[in-house]
Amino acid sequence: MANEELAGLFYEIADLLDLEGVPFRPEAYRRAARALEQEPEDLEMLRKQGRLKDVKGLGEALTKKVEEYLESGKVSYLEKLRTQHPAGVLDLLRLEGVGPKTAGRLMVEFGVQSVEDLKKAIMEGRLRDQKGFGEKRIAALLEAAQGAGLAHLRLPLPKAQLIADGLIADLQKRCAHLQRISYAGSLRRRRETVGDLDIVTSSARPSELIEAFTSHPSVKTVRLKGDTKSTVVLDSGLQVDLRVVPNENYGAALQYFTGSKDHNVRLRSMALQKGFSINEYGISRNGQLTPISEEEGIYGALGLPLIPPELREDRGEVDAALAKSLPPRPSLGSLRGEIHIHLNPSAGVEMLAKWIEALANKGFAYGGFVFPGTDRSFPAVPSISKGVRILRGAEVPSPWVTVGEIDWKEREYALLLPPPRGAYDEKALGDALHELSRRGRPAILAHLETRAPSETPPPFELLAKLGGALEVGITSEGVTLESTLVRKAVSLHVPLSVSSRPERTEDLGRLGLALDFAVRGWAKESDLFRLEGTPAPLVRAA
DNA sequence: GCCGTTTTCGGCCCGACTGTTTTCAGTCG
Numbered sequence: 001m002a003n004e005e006l007a008g009l010f011y012e013i014a015d016l017l018d019l020e021g022v023p024f025r026p027e028a029y030r031r032a033a034r035a036l037e038q039e040p041e042d043l044e045m046l047r048k049q050g051r052l053k054d055v056k057g058l059g060e061a062l063t064k065k066v067e068e069y070l071e072s073g074k075v076s077y078l079e080k081l082r083t084q085h086p087a088g089v090l091d092l093l094r095l096e097g098v099g100p101k102t103a104g105r106l107m108v109e110f111g112v113q114s115v116e117d118l119k120k121a122i123m124e125g126r127l128r129d130q131k132g133f134g135e136k137r138i139a140a141l142l143e144a145a146q147g148a149g150l151a152h153l154r155l156p157l158p159k160a161q162l163i164a165d166g167l168i169a170d171l172q173k174r175c176a177h178l179q180r181i182s183y184a185g186s187l188r189r190r191r192e193t194v195g196d197l198d199i200v201t202s203s204a205r206p207s208e209l210i211e212a213f214t215s216h217p218s219v220k221t222v223r224l225k226g227d228t229k230s231t232v233v234l235d236s237g238l239q240v241d242l243r244v245v246p247n248e249n250y251g252a253a254l255q256y257f258t259g260s261k262d263h264n265v266r267l268r269s270m271a272l273q274k275g276f277s278i279n280e281y282g283i284s285r286n287g288q289l290t291p292i293s294e295e296e297g298i299y300g301a302l303g304l305p306l307i308p309p310e311l312r313e314d315r316g317e318v319d320a321a322l323a324k325s326l327p328p329r330p331s332l333g334s335l336r337g338e339i340h341i342h343l344n345p346s347a348g349v350e351m352l353a354k355w356i357e358a359l360a361n362k363g364f365a366y367g368g369f370v371f372p373g374t375d376r377s378f379p380a381v382p383s384i385s386k387g388v389r390i391l392r393g394a395e396v397p398s399p400w401v402t403v404g405e406i407d408w409k410e411r412e413y414a415l416l417l418p419p420p421r422g423a424y425d426e427k428a429l430g431d432a433l434h435e436l437s438r439r440g441r442p443a444i445l446a447h448l449e450t451r452a453p454s455e456t457p458p459p460f461e462l463l464a465k466l467g468g469a470l471e472v473g474i475t476s477e478g479v480t481l482e483s484t485l486v487r488k489a490v491s492l493h494v495p496l497s498v499s500s501r502p503e504r505t506e507d508l509g510r511l512g513l514a515l516d517f518a519v520r521g522w523a524k525e526s527d528l529f530r531l532e533g534t535p536a537p538l539v540r541a542a
Numbered sequence: 543g544c545c546g547t548t549t550t551c552g553g554c555c556c557g558a559c560t561g562t563t564t565t566c567a568g569t570c571g
Contacts, residue, residue, distance in 0.1 A: 023554090024543070024544085024553090024554060025543050025544090026543095027543090027544095027554075028543040028544055028554095029543075031543090031544080032543085032544085056544095057543090057544070058544090059543060059544050059545080060543090060544090061543060061544090062543070062544085096569095096570095097560090097568090097569065097570090098569085099568060099569050099570085100568095100569095101567080101568060101569085102568075102569085131562095132561085132562075132563090132567085132568090133562095134561060134562055136560085136561060136562085137560090137561060137562080140560095140561090185571095196571095198571090224558090224559060224560075224570090225559090226558060226559050226560090227558090227559095228558075229558060229559075231559095231570090231571095241571075243558095257571085259571090261555095261571080264555080265554090265555070268555060268556095269545090269546095269554085269555095272555095273546090273547080273548075277555085277556095278555090279555080279556070279557075280556090280557075281557095
């Protein structure tokens with residue numbers, strides 16, 4: 001889609017304007033860029049419908065630039081800016097510790113136009129004894145310049161979650177005085193990838209906590225270490241920010257550091273209109289701070305219900321909260337089972353028993369085991385064991401023509417696999433959905449992670465019309481579908497099949513994360529697909 | 543350049559940390 005590409009161009013304009021020292025406009029371009037990245041609708045479509053201005057952050061001038069881009073594939077304003085600045089200076093801005101002021105000075109006073117130039121200038125000692133460039137700063141600049149070009153690591157959601165859980169458990173174990181602790185930031189908002197980990201804690205002894213944090217065995221380097229906050233880089237390359245506040249301020253801090261930036265800006269401007277202000281400690285009115293210990297306190301002061309972290313992106317959630325029309329959050333209990341378990345038929349009955357045990361321990365009503373559609377070698381299984389109904393699904397590859405060859409007396413549902421690349425054959429998909437519906441077998445379009453994110457999105461309208469569900473899963477590697485597409489599916493009433501995509505029984509624990517991710521797409525309980533109500537399994541007890 | 547349930551003009555978050563500063567500027571989140 002053009003959306004991300006154009007967002008990239010807007011970010012570049014913002015950086016160049018920053019270099020020129022222009023106030024406010026860079027942020028306006030960045031706000032618009034963030035909105036474009038999160039816009040599920042294709043820009044071309046929005047333009048045709050005259051809805052471009054509905055995108056938050058697009059006013060008159062930026063709408064014109066979007067239209068120019070859609071017509072010509074370029075933004076002439078950016079082209080003009082590019083001619084006024086050497087191509088390499090944008091790389092300088094991306095260095096740790098280099099902002100617009102420093103980049104500008106390097107350019108004007110030292111003729112530095114690229115990261116290479118900067119290295120040379122430092123080696124030749126040209127920065128030494130210059131105002132503002134002490135020994136430490138020069139060393140930091142050199143280190144940043146030498147590490148330049150390494151792409152900033154963004155971890156997939158499930159991997160970031162594992163690291164956060166481990167770190168938090170360790171800190172709890174090592175710090176008896178620790179009161180409350182939570183991950184915040186984009187991990188708590190359940191973004192599909194996490195650039196750095198934010199952890200918010202409360203403790204009466206912050207310095208001991210900071211000490212425990214910076215000396216944790218998985219810490220590679222300590223970037224920053226103050227009285228109440230610290231930044232480290234882990235061996236895995238992930239950056240982690242820790243913030244310690246007094247217990248009475250915990251709610252305000254958690255809200256503040258969960259973000260998103262745009263969501264918080266929106267809340268703060270609402271607060272100003274109501275005559276108070278919000279910061280990471282609480283609410284202040286006439287210079288008098290009232291500490292806020294629970295997040296609800298921040299939202300309550302604005303007359304809002306608590307907005308789920310997954311929705312805090314300034315994508316309409318504040319207006320929905322004001323209108324009391326936030327989607328009610330589905331409970332984990334509303335997921336009655338896991339239907340995407342791959343069981344190797346040769347693994348035998350013991351493995352199946354292990355799965356059933358795990359499903360029963362989770363309180364699930366059913367478990368669905370998936371085999372290739374025409375495979376007939378699966379073990380004979382009881383229909384119910386330990387209170388868990390056992391269902392068998394058939395995996396059907398695109399273009400789904402084998403639907404007619406499968407013995408549906410032995411299969412309760414179908415997982416339809418997408419074509420590995422290119423457009424969906426809607427005729428073939430429609431035929432398969434009709435055929436399955438005729439046989440009373442639910443169908444789920446699944447394994448979307450096998451397609452590149454840049455490929456055509458699934459035909460949501462067709463799925464909605466014919467009652468096909470869509471898998472929203474989290475594998476050990478990442479999410480199976482971008483959240484903008486999940487939101488689009490929800491808006492078109494496509495049922496979502498939430499899955500932890502387990503490879504081992506422990507992975508069933510990922511189901512909560514998968515549900516959170518569906519919530520990020522504004523899913524409510526009625527959007528969730530379940531296998532309840534399907535015919536009883538036809539398998540005879542073994 | 544955007545935005546408005548006090549506004550079509552005048553705002554636009556602000557606190558922590560670092561380095562080099564003798565009182566603060568720049569960067570970051």
